[in-house]
Amino acid sequence: MGSIVAETLSDRRFGIGYDQLVLIEESDVAHARLVFFNSDGSPSATCGNATRCLGRYFMDQENVPMVQLETDGGILDCHDAGNGWSRVNMGIPLLDWHEIPLAEEMNTLELPIEGNPCAVGMGNPHCVFFVGNAEAVDLADIGPRIEHHPLFPKRTNVEFVSIRSQSEIRVRIWERGAGITLASGSGTCAAVIASIRRGLTSSKVEVQADGGCLNIEWSDDGVLMTGPTSHVFNGTLSREFQENILAS
Structure with a gap:
C-alpha cells in the first residue's frame, strides 16, 4: 500500500508532488522510525535530506538539541547546528563491492564503465x-x-x-x-x-x-552532513482522496 500511495501522491498535477515520501512510525530504539519511498513507488533504505528535515521537526516538537531516527540504513543521529541548520551523522560509508552492492567483485574506486566512476x-x-x-x-x-x-x-x-x-x-x-x-x-x-x-x-x-x-x-565517526531546514506547510489528505487511492 505504501508504494501505491507514494506513486499517487508524488504526481505534481494530480497529487502533491515530491521526490520522496517519508512515513513516520513508532520505534523501540529511537525517537521514530522513518520509512522512505521514491516517487515511482519503490522503497529506499535512507534519505539524508529527509532525515535532516525530520530531525529538525522532532527537535522543535520536543525542544531537544538531538534526536535519533531509525531507518533501514541504520540509526542516524541528528543534531541542532544552530541558525536553523541541522547536522546528521549519515554513518560509515560502505566501500566494498558486496556492501554497495555491485553484481561482481571489483575495485570500487574505479568501475569498468565509461568514465571510470x-x-x-x-x-x-x-x-x-x-x-x-x-x-x-x-x-x-x-x-x-x-x-x-x-x-x-x-x-x-x-x-x-x-x-x-x-x-x-x-x-x-x-x-x-x-x-x-x-x-x-x-x-x-x-x-x-x-x-x-x-x-x-x-x-x-x-x-x-x-x-x-x-x-x-x-x-x-562517520559522514557528517550539515544544512538548512525550513518548515513549509502542514496538510491533511481529504477522505475522498484517500478513498480514491484505496480504490485505485
Whole structure:
C-alpha cells in the first residue's frame, strides 16, 4: 500500500508532488522510525535530506538539541547546528563491492564503465562520475542508463561532480526511482567520499547542488552532513482522496 500511495501522491498535477515520501512510525530504539519511498513507488533504505528535515521537526516538537531516527540504513543521529541548520551523522560509508552492492567483485574506486566512476554505499548505492563541467552533462540521457546498468543489481543513484577546489565541489544528481533531482543528502555525501578517495578534496567540503549548499565532513565517526531546514506547510489528505487511492 505504501508504494501505491507514494506513486499517487508524488504526481505534481494530480497529487502533491515530491521526490520522496517519508512515513513516520513508532520505534523501540529511537525517537521514530522513518520509512522512505521514491516517487515511482519503490522503497529506499535512507534519505539524508529527509532525515535532516525530520530531525529538525522532532527537535522543535520536543525542544531537544538531538534526536535519533531509525531507518533501514541504520540509526542516524541528528543534531541542532544552530541558525536553523541541522547536522546528521549519515554513518560509515560502505566501500566494498558486496556492501554497495555491485553484481561482481571489483575495485570500487574505479568501475569498468565509461568514465571510470567510483561506487559508494550510503545505505543506498551511488555511482559517482568526475567531469570537467557538471553543467554540460545530459542527466536525462545518461542518468537512467547508469541507474539500470547491470553492474548494480538494486539499481543506483548517479552523481556528476566537478571539482572547484580542495574544499568545494559542484554536483548534479540523478536519483534512483525519482530521476533528476535538485538535491540528495546521501548523494552529496557519496560525491564527497568519492572525491576524498580519489585525493581530489580535503575531508571537509562545501557541496553546491542545484537546490543549494550542504557542508559534508568525513570523520572517524562517520559522514557528517550539515544544512538548512525550513518548515513549509502542514496538510491533511481529504477522505475522498484517500478513498480514491484505496480504490485505485
